[in-house]
Amino acid sequence: MRILVVEDDRILGEAISQRIGRMGHGLDLAQTGSQANQMLAVQEYDLILLDLNLPDMTGNQILQNLRKKQSNTPVIILTARDEIKDRIELLDLGADDYMTKPVDFGELEARCRALLRRSQGQAQNTIEYGNVCLDLQACTVTVAGVLIELKQREFRLLEVFIGHTGRVLSKETLIEHIYNFNENPNSSVIEIYVARLRKSLQDSDIHIRTIRGLGYLLEKHHG
Structure with a gap:
C-alpha cells in the first residue's frame, strides 16, 4: 500500500x-x-x-x-x-x-x-482469496493452510493484487503501491517479483495472468 x-x-x-x-x-x-x-x-x-x-x-x-x-x-x-x-x-x-x-x-x-x-472492505486482519490466506498483522501467507515463504515486497504485491481482484494492474500501478517517490525502480523489478509470486503460488488455486501490453490480472483457476 x-x-x-x-x-x-x-x-x-x-x-x-x-x-x-x-x-x-x-x-x-x-x-x-x-x-x-x-x-x-x-x-x-x-x-x-x-x-x-x-x-x-x-x-x-x-x-x-x-x-x-x-x-x-x-x-x-x-x-x-x-x-x-x-x-x-x-x-x-x-x-x-x-x-x-x-x-x-x-x-x-x-x-x-x-x-x-x-x-478494502475487510473486517478481519486476514484476507482470503481462493485457498490463499494473508495475515496482515503477522505478514504471513498460507496456501490451503500451509505456510509459504514470501519476502516483504512479494507479500505487499500479493496484498495489492488481492485488494484489486478483477482489475488489470499495470507495472506502474504496482510500483506506485509498494515503492516511495525517491526509489524509482525499473519496471523490470515488478516482472521479477511477479515471477517469484507465481512460483510461490504454484500449488494454490489462484494465478497471475499477464495481459499483454496492459499488466497483470489475479484470477482463480477454473475447474
Whole structure:
C-alpha cells in the first residue's frame, strides 16, 4: 500500500516513516502543507497520516480540500490537541481516525492496518482469496493452510493484487503501491517479483495472468 505522512517535525516524521516502511508499504513524507498538496495532486494514496500544525497551512485545510475533491482516502490525524470539541470537528471534516501525541508506534501500526482493512472492505486482519490466506498483522501467507515463504515486497504485491481482484494492474500501478517517490525502480523489478509470486503460488488455486501490453490480472483457476 502507498501511505503519505504529513508531519513538520522532521525527527517524528522520519521515525513514523521508518516504522511504516518496515511494514513493507510504499511511503512518502511531506513536511509542509504545500508539499503534501503537490504529492496528492500527482499520486493516489491508500492512507494519509496528517499532522494538524503545519508551518504554511493547517491540516484541517488539507483535509477539507481532499474531501471537496470527493477523495475517500482514509485519513488519520496526528494532533497535540485532546479536547472533545476538537475531535468532533476533525471527524466532521472527514477524518477517519485521530491520535494524540506523543504517538505510540504499536498503536499507530494497528490503526493503519484497521483503516487499510476497512478501505478494502475487510473486517478481519486476514484476507482470503481462493485457498490463499494473508495475515496482515503477522505478514504471513498460507496456501490451503500451509505456510509459504514470501519476502516483504512479494507479500505487499500479493496484498495489492488481492485488494484489486478483477482489475488489470499495470507495472506502474504496482510500483506506485509498494515503492516511495525517491526509489524509482525499473519496471523490470515488478516482472521479477511477479515471477517469484507465481512460483510461490504454484500449488494454490489462484494465478497471475499477464495481459499483454496492459499488466497483470489475479484470477482463480477454473475447474
